[in-house]
Amino acid sequence: MQKVGIKTTDVIVEIGPGTGNLTKKLLEADKKVIAVKIDPRMVLELQRRFQGTPHSNRLTLLNHHPVYRAAIIMFRERICYETGCSPGDKLYCRLTVNTRLHPRVFHLLKVGRNNFRPPPKVDSSVVRIEPRKPRIKVKxxxxxxxxxxxxxxxxxxxxxxxxxxxxxxxxxxxxxxxxxxxxxxxxxxxxxxxxxxxxxxxxxxxxxxxxxxxxxxxxxxxxxxxxxxxxxxxxxxxxxx
Structure with missing residues (x-):
């Protein structure tokens, strides 16, 4: 939580909350959480998990793209390399160019594959993305x-x-x-x-x-x-x- 840099006035938009383990931690920290989930079955699962708890009034499920101050996103390792590489590198791609053009990207921590059940084949990393101000004007x-x-x-x-x-x-x-x-x-x-x-x-x-x-x-x-x-x-x- 400390590395993420959440402010007391922030509203958290959680994309892909899964079964709600991180959601629970955020709600316990007295944060308002807007969870974005496409699968309606998982939406019901989250609603059931927090129904009747002191946190239920701080949880909303919504599917849209709000303006944000910062985004904390967990990527597989390859994507992190793609966002951080330089021209001429093997993984330099459209994603690299766009992440350099529009936001600033900061690496926060590495998440090993053994933290998941079942474990995936690759490790992941958590990054912080902040939109550039003023935004670069391009068509x-x-x-x-x-x-x-x-x-x-x-x-x-x-x-x-x-x-x-x-x-x-x-x-x-x-x-x-x-x-x-x-x-x-x-x-x-x-x-x-x-x-x-x-x-x-x-x-x-x-x-x-x-x-x-x-x-x-x-x-x-x-x-x-x-x-x-x-x-x-x-x-x-x-x-x-």
Whole structure:
């Protein structure tokens, strides 16, 4: 409890309370706890456990995303390595970039696999996540789409990825969509985001697709590529250089 740094005025949002062992400790410390659980059977189990106890009026079950001062989360070890590694490391991924961009992450303690029944195959770690203030201003969908492209093939360089005809065509399509909406000045930013398309690259946060060496995407050469508008192709290749 001391390492978590809970204040007397804090309301605790517990994600995945399980059978309520940690929930019980938090309630005993006179904290209001909002537990988030998807499985309705476990919601009933928690309600039964605390029903009729002095703590029942301080426990709420809710499924939403509130604004938070800090989040204390237990991850498997690999995810902790992914959030803490540097560019060039084997585990550097989209998760690494996003955790560096939006919050600050602090490692609190390690939790061995033998603390669980049945024990998992890996150890875990508890981390503290604090949103950056002020929040870094980025267009979230554009940023997420860009990272999807960058980490889509883990064994390819950025130069190789952004020379693919499919990638350049997708970027050009989104670029022209945004420009047209900006010139029309009739759509809100939310509507612009809705019309941008990165769906062809999936949404595997923190997970890069393996490169099997049989990629059928054709790369655009500096001097060719009639299928792609030359003006926009030149913009992309110029950035790569």
């Amino acid at each position: 979230q969908k554009e940023s997420d789409g860009f990272l999807q492209i960058c980490f889509n093939r883990k064994n390819k360089t950025l130069g190789s990825i952004f020379r693919q005809k499919s990638v350049i065509s997708l970027l050009e399509k989104n670029y022209r969509t945004v420009r047209a909406l900006e010139l029309g000045q009739e759509d809100s930013l939310k509507e612009v985001d809705a019309k941008m398309d990165f769906s062809s690259f999936g949404d595997n946060q923190g997970m890069e697709m393996d490169d099997d060496g049989n990629d059928d995407e054709m790369e655009v050469e500096d001097g060719g590529g009639d299928e792609v508008q030359s003006e926009f192709k030149d913009k992309v290749l110029g950035v790569l250089k």
